[in-house]
Amino acid sequence: MSETRAVVVEREFAHAPEKLWRALTQPHLIEAWLMKNDFAPALGHRFQLRGEWGGVLDCEVLEIEPERTLAYSWNFAHEDPAYDLQSVVTFTLIPTPAGTLLRMEQAGFRPEQKQAFGGAHAGWKQFFEQLDRVLEQA
Amino acid sequence: MAKPHAPDALFRTLADPTRRAIFERLCRGGEQSVAALTAHAGVSQPAVSKHLGVLKRAGLVRDRPEGRQIHYSAQPGALAPLLDWTRQMAGFWEARFDDLDDLLKRMDQ
Numbered sequence: 001m002s003e004t005r006a007v008v009v010e011r012e013f014a015h016a017p018e019k020l021w022r023a024l025t026q027p028h029l030i031e032a033w034l035m036k037n038d039f040a041p042a043l044g045h046r047f048q049l050r051g052e053w054g055g056v057l058d059c060e061v062l063e064i065e066p067e068r069t070l071a072y073s074w075n076f077a078h079e080d081p082a083y084d085l086q087s088v089v090t091f092t093l094i095p096t097p098a099g100t101l102l103r104m105e106q107a108g109f110r111p112e113q114k115q116a117f118g119g120a121h122a123g124w125k126q127f128f129e130q131l132d133r134v135l136e137q138a
Numbered sequence: 139m140a141k142p143h144a145p146d147a148l149f150r151t152l153a154d155p156t157r158r159a160i161f162e163r164l165c166r167g168g169e170q171s172v173a174a175l176t177a178h179a180g181v182s183q184p185a186v187s188k189h190l191g192v193l194k195r196a197g198l199v200r201d202r203p204e205g206r207q208i209h210y211s212a213q214p215g216a217l218a219p220l221l222d223w224t225r226q227m228a229g230f231w232e233a234r235f236d237d238l239d240d241l242l243k244r245m246d247q
Contacts, residue, residue, distance in 0.1 A: 007227040007228050009228050009232060009235065011239075013238070015245075019242060023242060029241060032241045032244075033237040033240070033241045034234055102235070102238075104235075
């Protein structure tokens with residue numbers, strides 16, 4: 001089976017964007033909710049996320065706009081194509097009256113499709129928002 | 139048993155906004171004729187028929203001829219190949235967000 005796929009998870013937190021941003025970008029805080037890491041908030045910074053199961057994700061900061069957007073690659077190299085994953089995780093912070101809406105989108109493409117990612121990005125986002133609505137009604 | 143449609147084909151099929159709108163309309167409104175769909179599609183009936191043909195090949199709709207009319211209905215089960223990975227990863231991120239919420243509360247102290 002081919003490996004094109006994406007997922008969106010959103011949640012509103014009763015905390016200011018500034019605070020969420022710290023939780024997303026400070027290594028000891030990232031470790032508290034995600035994984036051990038050597039993250040640094042710098043465009044192009046390469047780092048690893050190390051899972052409790054022993055798996056290591058290779059990552060690179062692709063987009064960083066303080067308190068608004070953070071995107072990094074989320075790659076898991078595996079000789080078995082069924083487990084091999086090349087994806088991009090994008091966090092978007094949207095201020096709300098009660099705090100912050102955090103939107104996580106993870107989009108994965110096969111290696112040969114990576115170049116297509118940039119152009120397809122906007123379209124997929126819209127697609128998945130609509131797909132969610134369709135599935136709720138299906 | 140029908141061969142499952144590859145996610146690639148499903149993505150390509152639903153990437154077109156007009157086609158996606160037709161599919162969504164069928165999901166929401168149940169079975170409809172080509173004429174009824176054309177009234178809302180904003181494109182010509184031949185264009186709507188062409189889109190329905192693509193949706194049918196992807197397994198997303200089923201057709202049922204009745205007299206001169208062909209009626210179409212959505213087959214949302216065809217989206218299953220997209221959902222498995224989506225569900226799995228969504229579960230992972232929901233759990234991480236639970237931990238993030240706990241962390242944010244601790245950060246207040």
